[in-house]
Amino acid sequence: MKRTPASARLDREELAAMLALRDPAGREELRRRAESVLLEECGPRVAFRGLVEFSNICRCNCRYCGIRRGNRAVRRFRLDPGEILECARFCAEAGYGSIVLQSGERNDAEFLGFVERAVRAIKRETVSGALPSGLGVTLCVGEQAPDAYRRLFDAGAHRYLLRIETTAPALFARLHPKEQTLASRMKCLESLKAIGFQTGTGVMIGLPGQTHGQLADDLLFFRDMDVDMLGMGPYIANEQTPMRRHAAGTRARHAEILELSLNMIAAARLLLRDVNIASTTALQAMDPVGRELGLQFGANVIMPQVTPVRVRREYQLYEGKPCMDEDPQRCMECLRRRINAIGREVCPDDWGDAPHARRRRAGMPEKQR
Ligand code: SF4
Numbered sequence: 001m002k003r004t005p006a007s008a009r010l011d012r013e014e015l016a017a018m019l020a021l022r023d024p025a026g027r028e029e030l031r032r033r034a035e036s037v038l039l040e041e042c043g044p045r046v047a048f049r050g051l052v053e054f055s056n057i058c059r060c061n062c063r064y065c066g067i068r069r070g071n072r073a074v075r076r077f078r079l080d081p082g083e084i085l086e087c088a089r090f091c092a093e094a095g096y097g098s099i100v101l102q103s104g105e106r107n108d109a110e111f112l113g114f115v116e117r118a119v120r121a122i123k124r125e126t127v128s129g130a131l132p133s134g135l136g137v138t139l140c141v142g143e144q145a146p147d148a149y150r151r152l153f154d155a156g157a158h159r160y161l162l163r164i165e166t167t168a169p170a171l172f173a174r175l176h177p178k179e180q181t182l183a184s185r186m187k188c189l190e191s192l193k194a195i196g197f198q199t200g201t202g203v204m205i206g207l208p209g210q211t212h213g214q215l216a217d218d219l220l221f222f223r224d225m226d227v228d229m230l231g232m233g234p235y236i237a238n239e240q241t242p243m244r245r246h247a248a249g250t251r252a253r254h255a256e257i258l259e260l261s262l263n264m265i266a267a268a269r270l271l272l273r274d275v276n277i278a279s280t281t282a283l284q285a286m287d288p289v290g291r292e293l294g295l296q297f298g299a300n301v302i303m304p305q306v307t308p309v310r311v312r313r314e315y316q317l318y319e320g321k322p323c324m325d326e327d328p329q330r331c332m333e334c335l336r337r338r339i340n341a342i343g344r345e346v347c348p349d350d351w352g353d354a355p356h357a358r359r360r361r362a363g364m365p366e367k368q369r
Helices: 012-020 024-041 081-094 109-125 146-155 169-175 182-195 212-225 242-252 254-272 281-286 290-296 328-341 355-361
Strands: 045-055 098-103 136-140 159-161 198-201
Touching: 012 212, 012 254, 024 254, 045 081, 045 328, 081 098, 081 109, 081 328, 098 109, 098 159, 109 136, 109 146, 146 182, 169 182, 182 198, 198 212, 212 254, 242 254, 254 281, 254 290, 281 290, 290 328
Parallel strands: 045 098, 098 136, 136 159, 159 198
Antiparallel strands: none
16 A cells, blocks of 8 residues: 655655754754644544563564573563453553553464463453453564464454564664574564554664664655554663673763654654554653653554563563553553643543554545545
8 A cells, every 4th residue: 555645755865864853943843743744644642552561481582682582680471361361451441442462472382372362362351332342452472474473363463563673684684693584574574464464563763883774764664564553662772682782872872862763753654644653661761751752753652561560570671661660550540641741632442543554444545545
């Protein structure tokens, strides 16, 4: 599906120039344009998805990640099915409308069966007058075979987030061991789309050696992949990873990386227009009002923590992750207050599908999308 002519006109150079903006007036103009497209295409409301990080057991060794297989300092956990269901019931009763089940990557039969049963149980147990088809379920459980994706879709999950992290081949290769490839991740995204998932992806912003041109290429990739949702965040170094030597550099560039991340959200909104864009927790790790800033630069989704407090510290992909001790009820109240404070409101009891996905489903002609 092609985007609207206005957004299609943005080329690599224009996008890279937006990302490079540092002066306050230029950035405010970018923010204002992104906010205006957001309001026109998606409206002012913010969708909540309760985030359940249900296991930190991972077969992969991504060099930037705090729960990579090689980090022996992490205590591994997996929530039991009853705990996951309890989280789902909280989401449904709190009016979140949707839940995200996220974990480290495993592709063994036991894991796949576990996730499939969890999705079925959530769909069955959260049906109500307000949610006649139960909670909307987004999965974020990594690279899987096409038939595994099909099983999870048939179980009732309808959205899937698989971050590409970067589309620059050499940078991807520096971030991952050689058995993890960019080609494989792209193939997975194609599979997810072919099966019918509303598909999301995203990148890390501010990686060592990453250029504005590469990030502009990432944006064009999102457009060409015709994604429905984006989850992008600033790169925050983790001392327990092989990339620890970059920590000092990224700390020194802190303000620059935060600004770049916000510019990236705005540029994505201008280019893609009607997709869902998350204001990620990592923004709040960089600035106490980082998630509000993300919303003001064009994001429209927030993922409040629902993971039980007892295991949250074991799921730290990056350092300084906020909301470690607040129970889900407090997270919900805090986020509602923050959203209301910037003149936006939460959209209750709604799956919060992207207008982009709804328009495609309705088969509307391109010029009406
Ligand atoms: S980024 Fe994901 S796949 Fe990579 S090590 Fe971390 S949890 Fe595993």
